Amino acid sequence: MKNLQPVRGTRDLIGDQALRFEIIRNVGFGIAKLYGFEYIDTPIFEYTNVFKRAVGETTDIVGKEMYTFNDKGGEEITLRPEGTAPVVRAVLSNSLTQKLPLKFSYCGPMFRYERPQKGRYRQLHQFGIELFGIDNPYADVEIIAIGMQILEQLQIKASLHLNTLGDNESRNNYKAALVEYFLRYESELSDDSKHRLRNNPLRILDSKDINDQKIAADAPKGAQFLTASAAAFFAKVCEGLSLINIEYIKDDKLVRGLDYYTHTAFEFKTNELGAQDALGGGGRYDGLVEHMGGPAIPGVGFAMGLDRLALLMENQALIKPSPIAIICVGEYWSDALKISQLLRSNYKSVEIIYKNNPGKAFKEADRINARYAVIIGEDEIKANAVKLKDLTLSPDHPMKERLVAIDNLLEALNAKN
Ligand code: AMP
Numbered sequence: 001m002k003n004l005q006p007v008r009g010t011r012d013l014i015g016d017q018a019l020r021f022e023i024i025r026n027v028g029f030g031i032a033k034l035y036g037f038e039y040i041d042t043p044i045f046e047y048t049n050v051f052k053r054a055v056g057e058t059t060d061i062v063g064k065e066m067y068t069f070n071d072k073g074g075e076e077i078t079l080r081p082e083g084t085a086p087v088v089r090a091v092l093s094n095s096l097t098q099k100l101p102l103k104f105s106y107c108g109p110m111f112r113y114e115r116p117q118k119g120r121y122r123q124l125h126q127f128g129i130e131l132f133g134i135d136n137p138y139a140d141v142e143i144i145a146i147g148m149q150i151l152e153q154l155q156i157k158a159s160l161h162l163n164t165l166g167d168n169e170s171r172n173n174y175k176a177a178l179v180e181y182f183l184r185y186e187s188e189l190s191d192d193s194k195h196r197l198r199n200n201p202l203r204i205l206d207s208k209d210i211n212d213q214k215i216a217a218d219a220p221k222g223a224q225f226l227t228a229s230a231a232a233f234f235a236k237v238c239e240g241l242s243l244i245n246i247e248y249i250k251d252d253k254l255v256r257g258l259d260y261y262t263h264t265a266f267e268f269k270t271n272e273l274g275a276q277d278a279l280g281g282g283g284r285y286d287g288l289v290e291h292m293g294g295p296a297i298p299g300v301g302f303a304m305g306l307d308r309l310a311l312l313m314e315n316q317a318l319i320k321p322s323p324i325a326i327i328c329v330g331e332y333w334s335d336a337l338k339i340s341q342l343l344r345s346n347y348k349s350v351e352i353i354y355k356n357n358p359g360k361a362f363k364e365a366d367r368i369n370a371r372y373a374v375i376i377g378e379d380e381i382k383a384n385a386v387k388l389k390d391l392t393l394s395p396d397h398p399m400k401e402r403l404v405a406i407d408n409l410l411e412a413l414n415a416k417n
Helices: 015-034 048-055 060-065 084-093 137-153 168-183 191-199 201-206 210-217 228-243 306-312 333-344 358-367 378-382 406-416
Strands: 045-047 067-070 076-079 102-111 123-132 159-164 262-269 278-284 299-305 324-328 350-353 372-376 385-390 401-405
Touching: 015 102, 015 123, 015 137, 015 306, 045 048, 045 084, 048 060, 048 076, 048 084, 084 102, 084 123, 084 299, 123 137, 123 306, 137 228, 137 262, 137 278, 137 299, 159 228, 168 191, 168 201, 191 201, 201 210, 228 262, 262 299, 278 306, 299 306, 324 333, 324 358, 333 350, 333 372, 333 406, 350 358, 358 372, 372 378, 378 385, 385 406, 401 406
Parallel strands: 324 350, 324 372
Antiparallel strands: 045 076, 067 076, 102 123, 123 299, 159 262, 262 278, 278 299, 372 385, 385 401
16 A cells, blocks of 8 residues: 555665664764764754755755645745755854854754655755854864764775865856856757756756766866965865875865855765765855855855665674563563663663563573573572573583572673673
8 A cells, every 4th residue: 555655765764774873873973072063953844945045046956856835824844955054044043153163963854855766865864064153274174074084983985075166256257167168068068057057057067967077077177266365275174184194086076066165065975886976075155154144154064874874884794782681480570670670770771571481582582682681480589589691601601590699680790791
């Protein structure tokens, strides 16, 4: 029945897949904390204007991919397609611009009406970082370092692609040169790129159309149009990366789809996912806060896609929790409950196995990857004790199984760990 399927392009995250997402989220927030970033959570929908303004009407995201609807009160609402615009909106709504710098990390679902395929979903998940109020190029280096450290900790191989879009003056000069160049080939360009020629000529450079790419190969290069200060800024970013041994590939076709980027643009790429090779991307957006109605505050950040990171982790062995299994031989459930709570209040992971048959109970303990079994039976209860069984030891090991007084159970478990 169609209605019992998830909507096209959305997925349930269950089991190992859910665990991978949990790991990525924890690693992301943990590393962001090392750099002083705080968790922020914004609503998953906003007034549509937030995205139109911040992301730009000429981008694919706003032009083609947004989930927009009128709510029952007639307000035009959009499910967030990306995380930067809502964070900027939150900074302005909460009057935080007097407390700079601001450092935020977030994680959650985003929504884009794209053609679904492996690594591309309509509900995708991103972990992101935003830093406001610092215009030092080393801030860009630190942001990139966070992304690299997350990838490294997740044991994901990726390369860093780096470019600069310069400041407004550089960008405008470059745009003019690109329009002049592409106008010569206008009739040969794809329909999308013909449209971009008028609205967003930089985007032709990252067109996926093969013929567009051939034409773009000989287009003028951005580096020629950088102002002296924009070139110096980029040189500092490159120097900072080298200082901390982060390798990068200069990629002058990397323009990213969003209008508000200035100076640094970067992407983390893999060569293991075919066309969906971007694992994350970001850059500097010095004009954005002002563009959204706030003061002129510089910003830099990135977003990574959890869905693609999780795909790349499919070959990695997952470290599963190994709890203590409580097994009753007889109706000793109240003792099981009390002992479980005693252990859990001391931060031990415990599962009560609700099976009357010990054979089935041990099978279940095995299935949940239990490290120990605590067995409660008639003899044990009489002695105010339990049997503690180490499920990882061989049957003839002297410490395999022993009687432990309930009062000493925690101590016995701690001694063994
Ligand atoms: P973007 O905001 O477009 O730069 O996206 C940042 C990252 O999110 C990308 O590098 C991808 O890893 C991921 N991403 C973007 N769109 C999708 C999608 N439709 N499905 C899965 N992941 C996506």
